[in-house]
Amino acid sequence: MFAFLWFGMDPASFRIRREGLSWKSDVRLGLLLMLVGTLGAWLVWAMEWRQILVMFVPMSLGFHFGALRVLKGCLRAAGFPVRTLFPNVLEAHGIGDFWSRRWNVGYSQMMQRLVGRPVEALAGANAGVMAIFIVSGFLHELAITLPVRNGFGLPTVYFTLHGILTLLERKRGRPFGKIPALLAVAVPLGLLFPPAFQNEVIARCLGVFDMIKDVNAG
Template identity: 80%
Template structure:
């Protein structure tokens, strides 16, 4: 039954191509979200007898494919991508800007990204091995090397590869230590592609109907719901905690706007890291993160 997952991913992307032809904006958005919900529900049913790691990977793949479709449908109102470029956008990049694949350019810098990304992958892998070997199980200690290796390493290498091919994609995870506040962290430092997606699909539509403040909170609450699907649904535990995590950051972002200035680098990073157990509940830590670290044990026994 796990073979159904690639089919659901393709259906999510294909739905976006069809929805792009629907000119009634509100209907396109409603149908798109309903389709996404149905695909994720289907993935959860198909993966009900699979382990937590497998469920997470499968649901995340379907979720990513569906979100790619929604983003493309929202973007492709005045222009379209050729079929091959749609495939590259959908399957070869974690970003959410179809426009980066519209025109291929010559002479884009890329070697620095590959070198830096490769180094960070190595450091992250060694750090994850150390965490496994020392049996450190605090969520922050487990998450940092894995994030360093994947978010800042592997995705940087992928960026370099696509830029070498002529696609002007942006860095998805710029230096988080330069964040000036909570709003700056989530909008410009952490997963820029995801932030761009949420603004396009949630923030701007809600802001247009109910104002900027409502748009900001909708982005954060919506992020909480999407992380529930990716984190708490696979382990069947901790429901509501990721939404609480992002709701808190939405409130802090609105506070920054009311003050007219960010809260500062250190308070922002503390606000992000201190409640990480809300984002990654205990069951997810043990059934997914620790299980992923356990790959080092398998390699040791080979």
């Protein structure tokens, strides 16, 4: 179950089944977000909008916050006490909080265990934080720029920038706040997803509506 049906890094949740776990609210919210995300993606396709943030938001809403929330509810209904992988990003207090507690919690847990803690033990806490972001950049190069063979280095720049901003938050002793954090994530999104990836992968995902249109026409 953990290896094939879950995107998190919490195998202990699958050791023992529990009774009476709440799950219905997760399924209801997840299905609603899937519907909203699908309608939003259809609107983007119909209007031929191809700006990265406009394309990414409804697709992310449908999958990250919708489908994965439904999956969480189903696993909890089966007795596995898994946690939400993508909590409400609108509650992020700052950049560090966004990446550690709001966006892809399973991935952040993995990076903390495999990269952050070992580097911190050798070179200190700040080095551990930067190592997480830099390695994240390299991993996203493999997933984004390598397949399209374009935009090399841009995802690493994106994550390195966020690592620096996270350290600045630590140095000032308080987070930057919700709005600055969300802007810092959204505005340079074109670095994380270079134009070639936007056109050859993200925009093509919207092509599913072309297939549906063709089927209906036929």
